[in-house]
Amino acid sequence: MLALLQNCSMPLARAVRSPPRTHVRPCFTAVAYASISSRANSQSQVLLGLSEKELQQLALDLNQETYRGKQLHHFLYQRKLREIQDFTQLPQGFRNTLEETGWKVGRSPIFQTVTAADGTVKLLLKLEDNRLVETVGIPVMVDKGLTRLTACVSSQVGCPLRCSFCATGKGGFSRNLQRHEIIEQTGIKFILCEQVLAIEEVFKNRVTNVVFMGMGEPMLNLKAVLEAHRCLNKDVQIGQRMITISTVGVPNTIKKLASHKLQSTLAVSLHAPNQKLRETIVPSAKSYPLDALMSDCREYFQQTSRRVSFEYALLAGVNDSVDHALELAELLHRSGSGYHVNLIPFNPIEGSEYQRPSKRAVLTFSGALESSKITVSVRQTRGLDANAACGQLRNKFQKTPLVTDPFDLAVTDTSMPYNNNFAVSS
Ligand SMILES: C[S@@+](CC[C@H](N)C(=O)[O-])C[C@H]1O[C@@H](n2cnc3c(N)ncnc32)[C@H](O)[C@@H]1O
Numbered sequence: 343m344l345a346l347l348q349n350c351s352m353p354l355a356r357a358v359r360s361p362p363r364t365h366v367r368p369c370f371t372a373v374a375y376a377s378i379s380s381r382a383n384s385q386s387q388v389l390l391g392l393s394e395k396e397l398q399q400l401a402l403d404l405n406q407e408t409y410r411g412k413q414l415h416h417f418l419y420q421r422k423l424r425e426i427q428d429f430t431q432l433p434q435g436f437r438n439t440l441e442e443t444g445w446k447v448g449r450s451p452i453f454q455t456v457t458a459a460d461g462t463v464k465l466l467l468k469l470e471d472n473r474l475v476e477t478v479g480i481p482v483m484v485d486k487g488l489t490r491l492t493a494c495v496s497s498q499v500g501c502p503l504r505c506s507f508c509a510t511g512k513g514g515f516s517r518n519l520q521r522h523e524i525i526e527q528t529g530i531k532f533i534l535c536e537q538v539l540a541i542e543e544v545f546k547n548r549v550t551n552v553v554f555m556g557m558g559e560p561m562l563n564l565k566a567v568l569e570a571h572r573c574l575n576k577d578v579q580i581g582q583r584m585i586t587i588s589t590v591g592v593p594n595t596i597k598k599l600a601s602h603k604l605q606s607t608l609a610v611s612l613h614a615p616n617q618k619l620r621e622t623i624v625p626s627a628k629s630y631p632l633d634a635l636m637s638d639c640r641e642y643f644q645q646t647s648r649r650v651s652f653e654y655a656l657l658a659g660v661n662d663s664v665d666h667a668l669e670l671a672e673l674l675h676r677s678g679s680g681y682h683v684n685l686i687p688f689n690p691i692e693g694s695e696y697q698r699p700s701k702r703a704v705l706t707f708s709g710a711l712e713s714s715k716i717t718v719s720v721r722q723t724r725g726l727d728a729n730a731a732c733g734q735l736r737n738k739f740q741k742t743p744l745v746t747d748p749f750d751l752a753v754t755d756t757s758m759p760y761n762n763n764f765a766v767s768s
């Protein structure tokens with residue numbers, strides 16, 4: 343973006359000092375509009391997602407000192423302010439100029455908040471086009487003190503991959519968290535960041551961990567997810583090791599991610615120890631054979647030295663027998679080292695044919711893995727009374743039809759009927 347700025351024939355600072363008579367946007371604004379703005383119908387640019395350097399450049403272009411850019415960064419990512427006029431330590435004139443030249447913070451209103459008995463909070467953020475995105479804040483308390491706050495963020499509005507046990511998959515797919523007409527795909531980065539900021543706002547605490555385990559498949563939006571990763575790491579200041587990207591597997595993307603050599607955890611949603619069973623649970627597995635997936639995971643480990651974590655949703659009577667556990671252990675040993683299995687007992691969803699396994703079945707399965715020398719953890723289900731399974735809360739309010747081809751992201755639905763059966767409180 344900075345390179346584009348430098349190529350502008352008319353610096354914004356000059357454009358601001360002597361505004362054109364007709365309503366022609368200054369050069370920076372035009373370029374930024376094309377490369378930064380993600381909301382097609384909006385006439386404004388979004389500050390959120392810009393780095394400190396970019397904000398300093400913006401300040402310069404608006405005829406301000408560089409340190410104003412630092413201040414903008416502070417108000418956006420530390421103070422988490424929602425409106426430019428709330429940046430009261432900035433001169434009124436600068437605030438007005440920002441607004442007059444089309445800038446805004448870019449935070450979405452919180453449409454719905456549901457708090458579970460264990461303190462987990464689910465939020466629905468309402469995007470400008472009225473679509474709803476689910477975000478979860480999961481606190482870990484020790485002696486009544488908050489020791490960890492995990493934000494579980496969504497990377498898409500819905501998901502086209504339709505895993506058979508997932509409420510998001512069942513709820514259908516609307517679109518990537520960006521406008522498809524924006525070539526640079528930068529839109530998602532501020533939406534992902536703002537999910538984290540919304541959790542910080544609600545908990546009045548810093549988020550310590552981020553997991554891309556909300557609605558959607560991050561690897562279908564990899565470029566934007568990488569930009570969001572940068573923003574979360576550098577601007578919101580969350581350590582790379584505290585960030586986990588979860589994927590069910592999309593061909594050619596794990597290698598791409600590995601090439602960035604991030605120090606973040608890759609979680610791969612496996613759910614079955616063999617191709618045949620996996621295809622029945624994860625339809626998109628038909629396009630990405632298990633052998634290829636495991637080979638890409640091995641490469642990820644070799645390139646990053648980061649252990650891959652395998653997510654395994656336990657579905658009673660489907661994939662939870664001791665034989666399945668032993669087959670899984672064999673698959674992992676055959677595939678290379680550095681693996682860890684995270685078992686997720688199925689979270690029941692409306693209208694699902696699956697059952698949650700008993701505690702005994704979960705323990706037996708994890709015991710079989712451990713005795714086969716596989717490190718294993720069992721995910722504690724959080725927020726069961728807040729529609730725990732991802733996508734459930736959003737499905738209450740918004741229904742979207744399924745796309746026919748899971749990898750065809752050009753197919754988007756533009757209607758957004760609300761389900762009026764629920765009382766909606768803003
Ligand atoms: C919602 S997905 C999002 C990230 C990515 N699309 C994926 O599948 O890894 C995050 C994790 O939630 C798990 N999950 C989704 N619905 C679930 C349910 N009803 N019960 C248990 N786990 C579920 C998925 O298997 C996956 O491991």
Ligand code: SF4
Nearest residue numbers: 501504505508511558
């Ligand atoms: S589990 Fe992940 S990939 Fe599968 S439908 Fe849900 S969000 Fe999509």
